[in-house]
Amino acid sequence: GTPLWRTAMTLFVLVDASWLIGVRHRAEGGRDLGVLFGAGIGLWPLWVASTVAGHLAGALVTQPRAYALDMILPVFFAAMLAPLWRGMRPALPWLASGLVALLVQRLVPGYAFIAAGAAAGLVTGLLVDDGAAR
Structure with a gap:
């Protein structure tokens, strides 16, 4: 029953972290699409800025595994998904x-x-x- 424009805006600002927040909200009995949109609108600019910074600075770190940078996202997802088991x-x-x-x-x-x-x-x-x- 959500209007198409609201769904489209929510999907436009959807990033991995806001999806996890929405999934957790739903798993805890929440049914408000505004949580997903609110998380997305808050996290999307940071996500885009971080992606740009990562792209520009990525060449400076020749061995990301030496600093465990390749583990940041998997650890983040494991921490967010564990309560949903x-x-x-x-x-x-x-x-x-x-x-x-x-x-x-x-x-x-x-x-x-x-x-x-x-x-x-x-x-x-x-x-x-x-x-x-x-």
């Missing part, structure tokens, strides 16, 4: 997505692993939901 069945799409992405990354050059992981998670999620509905 609801058991193994809901985690199966995440597990399938991750495993397929890792496998494809090893076997196929380029960024095909992103699409393959997303497709694997989607199909697994459909199968898990279909199995739960029966």
Whole structure:
């Protein structure tokens, strides 16, 4: 029932961190799309500025693994997703997505692993939901 313009604005400012905030809000019983929009409008400018700064400064750090910079985003997501744990069945799409992405990354050059992981998670999620509905 949300107007299209509001949904479009919410999706325009959607970043990973605001999506996690929205998921947590929903998991805690919240149903206000304004939380997702508010988090996005607050985080989007910072996200864009950080991306620009990271792009410009990225060449200065020749070995990001030496400073564990490659671990910042995975650790952030693990910390945000941990409270959402609801058991193994809901985690199966995440597990399938991750495993397929890792496998494809090893076997196929380029960024095909992103699409393959997303497709694997989607199909697994459909199968898990279909199995739960029966």
